Structures are given as structure tokens and as C-alpha cells.
Amino acid sequence: METCWVICPGGKLGDGVSSSNVALESAAWAVRENARILGSTSVGCALMTSTGDVFTGCNVEHQYRSHDIHAETNAISTMVAAGHRSLVAIFVVAERSRFTPCGSCMDWIFEFGGPDCTVSWQRCPGGQISSFKASELMPYYPR
Numbered sequence: 409m410e411t412c413w414v415i416c417p418g419g420k421l422g423d424g425v426s427s428s429n430v431a432l433e434s435a436a437w438a439v440r441e442n443a444r445i446l447g448s449t450s451v452g453c454a455l456m457t458s459t460g461d462v463f464t465g466c467n468v469e470h471q472y473r474s475h476d477i478h479a480e481t482n483a484i485s486t487m488v489a490a491g492h493r494s495l496v497a498i499f500v501v502a503e504r505s506r507f508t509p510c511g512s513c514m515d516w517i518f519e520f521g522g523p524d525c526t527v528s529w530q531r532c533p534g535g536q537i538s539s540f541k542a543s544e545l546m547p548y549y550p551r
């Protein structure tokens with residue numbers, strides 16, 4: 409069994425983020441169980457809106473892999489379908505040694521969360537949480 413390790417040693421929890429991370433962490437690991445994968449990585453995602461509501465998504469892979477839906481996009485789409493437009497934090501989980509949201513998902517995170525959205529990830533339940541503002545992950549993202 410692999411041990412948990414710090415993906416990004418500079419990762420930190422911001423003030424006020426740690427309490428929401430607790431709720432998002434358990435929701436993300438729970439929804440990950442529903443992932444439909446053809447490859448090897450199940451991903452779960454939970455986000456919190458500016459009103460404190462939580463939405464989740466898992467990855468859904470298609471035989472034509474260009475149609476794959478990533479967990480982050482799934483969660484954001486579910487949020488929009490429920491009538492919300494603003495997220496403040498997004499939490500991604502996968503048992504994978506190195507990962508962050510991909511560039512396409514970062515586009516969606518910037519679209520509805522903006523540069524101050526907190527982006528966190530974790531590779532095992534209860535493990536180290538890496539947490540950054542979207543603008544820290546992509547400081548030159550066009551605005």
C-alpha cells in the first residue's frame with residue numbers, strides 16, 4: 409500500500425477554507441465511488457458555491473475518450489443545472505501520485521470561480537490536502 413505524501417510542499421490551507429474542506433473532502437470521496445472509468449483513475453470532486461451549497465461530480469469516461477467528462481466539469485455542470493453560478497472552493501480527489509485539475513477544468517474553474525477560487529486536491533482519504541487559489545496555479549491566466 410502506498411503511503412500518502414505531500415504533492416506540493418507549498419500547499420496550505422487558507423483561513424476559512426479548512427472547515428469547508430472537511431465537508432468537501434467526504435463528499436468528494438463518496439461521489440468518486442460512482443466514477444465510470446475505462447482507464448485506471450477514478451476521480452471525485454465536490455465544490456462549494458458562494459451560498460454554501462455543495463455539488464459533486466465524478467469522472468465519466470466514454471469509449472470514445474474525447475467525450476470523457478472530468479469530475480470537476482461534472483460538478484460545475486451540476487451546479488449550473490441547479491441554478492447556481494458562483495463557486496468559491498473546489499476539492500478534487502484521486503488515488504494518483506501527481507495530479508491537479510487539467511487545463512480544461514481550470515478553464516471552467518476560472519469561468520465560475522474566478523482567480524480567488526480555492527482549488528484543493530488530495531490523494532487518499534484523510535491525507536495531505538494541497539490547496540491553492542486558482543490564480544496561484546495559473547498566475548498568467550487571461551482575465
Ligand SMILES: [Zn+2]
Nearest residue numbers: 478509510513
Ligand atoms: Zn479535467
